Amino acid sequence: MNDSPGWAVPGPSPSDGERPGASDGRDGTEGGTPPPAGGPKWSAEQPPPGEWSSPGTPQAAPKAPQQQPQPGAGWGSYGGPQGPQGGQWGKPPAAKPGVIPLRPLDLGEILDGAVATMRTHWRTVLPITLVVATVVQVISVLVQKYTYADLAVASDPGSGDSLKEAFDTLGGSMVALLANGFVQLIGTIVATAMLTMIFSRAVLGHGSSIGEAWREARPQLLRLLGLTLLLALGGIVIVLVLLLPGILLGNVAVAVAGGVAALPLLIWLALKFSLASPALMLEKSSVITSLRRSSRLVQGSWWRIFGITALTGLITAFVSAIIVWPLAAVGLAIGFADSGMEGLENGTAATGWAALILSAVGAVIAQTITMPIQSGVTVLLYVDQRIRREALDLELARAAGLENYGPNAAAPPTGG
Template sequence: MNDTPGWASPGSSPSDGQEPGATGPAEPAGRPGSAQPSPPADQPGAQAPDSGAKWSKEQPPPAQWSAPSGPPSPGQAPPPPPPGPGWGAAQPPGGHGGGHGTWQAPGGYGGWGSQWGGPPPAAKPGVIPLRPLGVGEILDGAVSTMRAHWRTVLGIALTVAVVIEVVVILLQGFVLDERTGTAALEDPDATLDELTRAMGDALLSSAVLFLITLIGTVAATALLTTVTSRAVLGKPVTTGEAWRDARPRVLKLFGLIFLLLFIALGVALLGAVPGILVTLAGGGAAGAGLTVLGSLCTGVVALWLMVRFSLASPALMLEKQGILKAMSRSAKLVRGAWWRVFGIQLLATVIANIVAAIVVIPFTFLAAALSGDGVSGFLDGTGDFGWMFLIVSGIGSVIGSMITFPITAGVTVLLYIDQRIRREALDLELARAAGVRGYGPGTADPAPGS
């Protein structure tokens, strides 16, 4: 998909019988002020050319002529029919409406037919119409991709989710639960060293699990990007085809994700450095407050950067770009639409996590009831959960990931396509790639989405 400049609607040409620039119909003959032919001089009642014909002072007001009430005289054409429900059906008083209700372009121009009722619907070869999309259309497109290609989408999501959960369960069961201890965080008599060690163990465990989940998410995103892009064109794709198309870009995608994480964490920690230095110098509460304030300020900057570069992943996969070029493309596409991109991605994440939680929470309570001290121990945080809890809760996490992966990846890809349609007229290229006929600069500009 090459970059194409602009998003321009086709212009309109002047109406037949009018000079360019004219804004209304030609002046009808017989109106005051129009040139009238003089009767021949040899006819009775003829006047000399220099006398000039004069209109009577009693004339009907302009633009309020009414049709004769009686039947038309022989040789007189019948009055035109009333205008149809389309364009020109309602005219302001004094206008020249009528007769345009059934206008049809010569030769069916652009595929339009019958009455002028507005622009034709946009082509929809796949899961979205080829025009600027609204919020609901982006979300519906992600869900429609799951329905249309459910074998491929759920197969990819299930495979990635199972691999992630198996690794997480093994790490938690053999490594993290034995070598990390967080009991000191619940002990009011714990010393500062014990609290520091417990916090370090908790952060280490969370970081390892997050890293594993991130790797799986990147792999799922790479494969589902290909599936969603094919779904937009209405073309089927198998898991093997998605993998062959995404495989050359997977390493670069990992590099992109880790670079973005490094930037976000670096910016967020940069704001905490002054407070940490004050704390080490003996600032106490002032240093802690400065650390929190600085982290919040730089956290906002990190969030802004992450949204700005959020479309870099589909740019890298679909445009075959490098890491830095993909980040530059994302910044260009998001410019001027930061709040819209942020809001849609946040909404998609919330919806996906709510749906996943509906599945995960019952499995978590079931796992707690089957192991350790039961549900009461789980709610109190004092239960000792073993392999049964990890396995049963892991099954719930797999099912939840099968829902969140396709929705979040699909929304990101469709946002990328939507921004390119709005800025670069990508819909024309997509229509040609999908084999849609009569779709191009010769047709009317479709109504943009919200």
């Protein structure tokens, strides 16, 4: 591994457990890190990973002075909560060169790492999301204003001219909406690619400028676009295939059953390939290789990744709601004051400039805050899975310039 965030895959097929020197966790080590050479021989039956007991015993040698916890020290330092006989309780000591400790992460550490990166590197993170969100929302406001305003309401729906006018207007509106969706897609891809690079450097404790993030992300942008379009196309094909029997038979119940069956399948596939984006960006891989990597990394951890992703979605949705809804309500109230009940009935109150602009301002603020959190959680989930399966903590420590880390490092001091 090199010092750049473009992490290479360690070994020919690391997710299949073929990485030389990597441990599967059954030898009592955490994150696949083997015990120090020449150290104590552990019994074959060890506590499950993450469950730590006090090493102190009544027959222990005379106690040395206990090491006091360092003020403000986190899990990355050797000071920790003292158990009976001076033993260590809680999580094992771990180096923390950046925003996360170099060991398997829990939910709180993943969320904290995403927020800490946004807080520490805000000069780089927030301008990226602010520019992307502003461009997307400006185009969205223009599309909504002029597309919805042009939707004709025929005074005589039965006349041929009115129907033709309605279909022509609807076709133009669909083109505008598709163009708006394409702009949102491009903006999201650019922001995701650059944020991925920033988060990968933050894990190592390195800063990153906007120019550096762009230069590192740019070579993979077309592949990331291809990956996003491939996943979207796959989802559309699955829905159409499951709805097709009901459509051909003209049976609404069969069509509804197909749609209901498509939902869990789409969720399962979305989580299965949720780590493809960071794999493609950080390993500089192809689209197909990134899909395979994500499938291997998620295997056996689907429910855990689903829970973390779902909770992140709920948090970001709540944050967005408390920002957007009050501004949208104020805009709607202004539109109501201008057009009255008639404006609410025909929709002009919701498509007035006040309502659209205030809603867009709220959306820009919300996306500027929530986009880094969502991207950060995805990147840190990818890092966490590689630490658990491939001992990526060794590679990260080496890239961060840490000394005495790994199999040949001296054991950390204990209080007993």
